[in-house]
Amino acid sequence: MYFLFSVGVKMDSRMMVRPERKAITIGCSVMFTTLAFTTPVSLLLRKYLPMDDSLAKALPMIASSQFLTPFANIACLLAELKILNTDIGRLAISSSMFCDIVGISITVVGLSIQETRDGQIITCIWAILSTFAVLLGIVFVSRPALKWILRRTPEGKPVGETHIHFILAAVLVASLLSEVIGQHFVFGAIVFGLSVPDGPPLGATLSLKIDSLASGLLYPTFLTVSGLKTNVFKVHLRSFCILGLVVLCTTLVKITAVIVPAYFLNIPIREGFVLGLILNARGICELILYNLWMDGEVMLTDQEFTLAVISVIGVTSVISPLIAALYNPSKQHLPIKRTTIQHAKHDTELRILIGIHNQDNIPSLINLLEASNATEESHIAVIAVLLVPLVGRSTPVLIEHQPEQNLEHSMARSNHIINALRHFELYNEGFVTIKSFTSLTYHHIMYDDICRVARDQNATIVILPFHKQWAIDGSIASANRHTRAMNHKIMDIAPFSVGILIDRGVLNSSMSILNTQSEYHVAVIYISGADDAEALSYAARMVTHGNITLTIIRFLLFGCDNARERKLDNDLIEEVRHVNIGNEGFFYEEEVVRNGVGLASSIRQLENCYDLIMVGRNHQESPLLIGLDAWSECPELGVVGDLLASPDLETTASILVVQQQRIGGNLVGRTANPDIHDKNPLNSTQYQSTANTSAGENITWTISMNRV
Numbered sequence: 001m002y003f004l005f006s007v008g009v010k011m012d013s014r015m016m017v018r019p020e021r022k023a024i025t026i027g028c029s030v031m032f033t034t035l036a037f038t039t040p041v042s043l044l045l046r047k048y049l050p051m052d053d054s055l056a057k058a059l060p061m062i063a064s065s066q067f068l069t070p071f072a073n074i075a076c077l078l079a080e081l082k083i084l085n086t087d088i089g090r091l092a093i094s095s096s097m098f099c100d101i102v103g104i105s106i107t108v109v110g111l112s113i114q115e116t117r118d119g120q121i122i123t124c125i126w127a128i129l130s131t132f133a134v135l136l137g138i139v140f141v142s143r144p145a146l147k148w149i150l151r152r153t154p155e156g157k158p159v160g161e162t163h164i165h166f167i168l169a170a171v172l173v174a175s176l177l178s179e180v181i182g183q184h185f186v187f188g189a190i191v192f193g194l195s196v197p198d199g200p201p202l203g204a205t206l207s208l209k210i211d212s213l214a215s216g217l218l219y220p221t222f223l224t225v226s227g228l229k230t231n232v233f234k235v236h237l238r239s240f241c242i243l244g245l246v247v248l249c250t251t252l253v254k255i256t257a258v259i260v261p262a263y264f265l266n267i268p269i270r271e272g273f274v275l276g277l278i279l280n281a282r283g284i285c286e287l288i289l290y291n292l293w294m295d296g297e298v299m300l301t302d303q304e305f306t307l308a309v310i311s312v313i314g315v316t317s318v319i320s321p322l323i324a325a326l327y328n329p330s331k332q333h334l335p336i337k338r339t340t341i342q343h344a345k346h347d348t349e350l351r352i353l354i355g356i357h358n359q360d361n362i363p364s365l366i367n368l369l370e371a372s373n374a375t376e377e378s379h380i381a382v383i384a385v386l387l388v389p390l391v392g393r394s395t396p397v398l399i400e401h402q403p404e405q406n407l408e409h410s411m412a413r414s415n416h417i418i419n420a421l422r423h424f425e426l427y428n429e430g431f432v433t434i435k436s437f438t439s440l441t442y443h444h445i446m447y448d449d450i451c452r453v454a455r456d457q458n459a460t461i462v463i464l465p466f467h468k469q470w471a472i473d474g475s476i477a478s479a480n481r482h483t484r485a486m487n488h489k490i491m492d493i494a495p496f497s498v499g500i501l502i503d504r505g506v507l508n509s510s511m512s513i514l515n516t517q518s519e520y521h522v523a524v525i526y527i528s529g530a531d532d533a534e535a536l537s538y539a540a541r542m543v544t545h546g547n548i549t550l551t552i553i554r555f556l557l558f559g560c561d562n563a564r565e566r567k568l569d570n571d572l573i574e575e576v577r578h579v580n581i582g583n584e585g586f587f588y589e590e591e592v593v594r595n596g597v598g599l600a601s602s603i604r605q606l607e608n609c610y611d612l613i614m615v616g617r618n619h620q621e622s623p624l625l626i627g628l629d630a631w632s633e634c635p636e637l638g639v640v641g642d643l644l645a646s647p648d649l650e651t652t653a654s655i656l657v658v659q660q661q662r663i664g665g666n667l668v669g670r671t672a673n674p675d676i677h678d679k680n681p682l683n684s685t686q687y688q689s690t691a692n693t694s695a696g697e698n699i700t701w702t703i704s705m706n707r708v
Contacts, residue, residue: 003219004072005190006214008192008193011097011395022094026095026279029258030095030254033254038246045242051239058300058301059243062308063246069281070096073282074278076281079442081323081324082444085449086329086448088278089396135191139191146202159202168210174188176188247311255276255280258279282312282315287309293305329448339459339460340661342536344460346377349378350541352460352463355385356384356465359417364465367520369432371522379431385437386436388440389443396442397439398439439453443486454494460496461496464501466483470504496661520548521549522613523551526553527625536614537572538656539614543585549587551610552573554573555591593624599624600643614655614658615658617637
């Protein structure tokens with residue numbers, strides 16, 4: 001009872017009463033096609049095949065129960081397979097919710113008729129009316145009371161313990177009323193759960209209070225008791241084969257009932273087949289129904305109950321590995337073209353997706369967006385995704401916010417984040433556009449929504465906050481392992497350029513470079529490789545901003561003449577320098593080092609020299625990096641990025657670690673002549689560089705280049 005109350009709390013009641021067209025079409029097809037097929041087949045088998053009297057009596061009921069598509073079963077299966085927020089997962093959730101509305105209505109009528117033992121129509125009608133009276137009472141009395149509790153709860157605070165105890169007691173009252181009017185006690189529990197506003201603060205608090213008891217103790221106990229009631233030694237082989245045939249036919253019919261409408265809804269046959277497998281999920285709801293029938297001693301004997309339980313286990317054990325084998329959600333993120341900053345044309349709109357966990361991420365992200373230098377020739381489109389962990393509900397939601405839209409009470413704390421982004425858009429009116437989303441989902445599948453939005457919005461690069469946050473004294477204030485796992489997953493699978501932003505702005509009280517005349521110092525550490533090239537190409541956009549100075553620091557290995565191998569890197573750097581001839585905000589330096597120790601020593605000398613340091617995640621195999629990865633704490637940042645993000649490095653600069661677009665784990669290719677923003681009238685002059693070399697210590701020396 002409490003488990004299903006928790007399921008009701010986590011369900012989105014609005015999605016149940018306002019399902020989309022696809023969900024209605026598939027739901028109706030699945031339910032009524034299965035119901036229209038299974039009952040006649042069971043009657044034919046009972047007529048033409050010899051079987052036990054008890055099985056002959058129970059077979060039509062067991063067969064008709066196969067039409068159920070309960071939300072609880074579907075949600076648990078999708079969460080286990082980690083496809084809850086995929087396209088198929090969302091459609092399965094919507095369809096199952098619609099089926100639950102129809103199934104609950106049919107069950108209510110069926111139990112009302114069953115309670116009318118004398119067959120009087122008036123008594124039957126009275127039973128149905130009393131059921132709907134209880135339903136309306138729960139909806140129109142309990143829901144306003146729950147909203148009153150929410151209004152009395154201060155924003156950001158949990159619901160009081162007294163209110164929680166009152167609600168848990170009300171579950172017992174609702175279940176008792178259900179029994180009094182002839183319904184099963186779980187009817188009142190799940191309907192009362194649906195009346196509870198999902199999500200924080202009330203739904204989240206109830207879920208936390210109930211899940212440990214219901215899911216951790218009562219639910220496993222119920223399954224154990226159901227297992228104890230099964231007795232495989234009372235099952236006859238003929239009965240097993242007959243019921244197995246019914247279940248197999250029902251499963252195939254349900255899959256067909258999904259594939260046919262899915263085909264006309266422009267869903268590929270393969271995905272329609274997978275959706276059919278998902279909607280065949282069996283679980284707690286069927287076990288409750290079979291226990292009800294057995295305890296009533298009307299429908300099921302020990303043999304039929306055992307066969308029904310075996311059918312639940314058998315179907316679940318077959319469809320789960322089939323779904324995992326046939327459906328790979330990562331394939332939906334494959335890009336159709338190359339979308340890197342390095343290879344973009346100078347007049348192409350830069351589309352940046354930013355992930356936001358909380359308001360602390362905003363200042364550094366706004367600084368980065370402003371530094372990205374939106375101009376009349378090259379606009380910037382910002383796609384902001386607010387990442388909200390899913391607590392107190394089972395249905396993931398991806399919301400696109402419309403301009404001037406007010407958020408719901410449960411998400412009102414995100415209003416100021418969206419307002420800050422709108423302020424930035426107004427400040428750069430005509431050059432910057434903002435589109436905001438909220439991803440409300442579980443931590444372990446949050447990356448999927450980011451990839452989905454990035455794909456749909458054609459993002460050029462995705463910027464994600466680092467999982468560690470710094471305190472004002474320079475220590476690590478907090479570290480979120482869920483955020484780290486998400487960043488690592490996106491780095492591994494994302495088919496677009498990705499940046500991890502390590503925010504140390506709190507250390508120097510740098511809040512914003514908007515409306516300021518002070519210089520914002522940006523540095524690019526360049527060693528080699530496509531990721532460094534992407535970071536350099538991103539920085540090349542910034543240098544034409546009036547308040548930004550850019551320094552390129554290139555590290556070379558002493559005594560290693562590999563000019564041919566470095567040709568692409570040389571050409572890229574020369575192109576950037578050529579474009580910035582005469583730009584007093586552009587600097588270029590070279591550091592020649594002997595080994596990784598020299599590289600680390602040189603990087604440490606950059607402390608407190610810059611506001612933002614950019615570097616690629618991965619580099620071509622270089623002796624410069626040998627030994628440095630032995631102390632790496634965050635492999636997702638790469639060797640140099642991890643060194644810069646180390647708490648031992650006493651710098652106030654924020655760090656942006658960039659990874660260029662990959663497809664299937666492979667680079668999309670490099671070009672020696674990227675299209676850098678060419679706005680300088682002096683770039684027709686051939687540039688000749690002159691190096692002033694000075695000897696250094698035993699490990700390193702610096703080649704300081706003249707300003708170009």
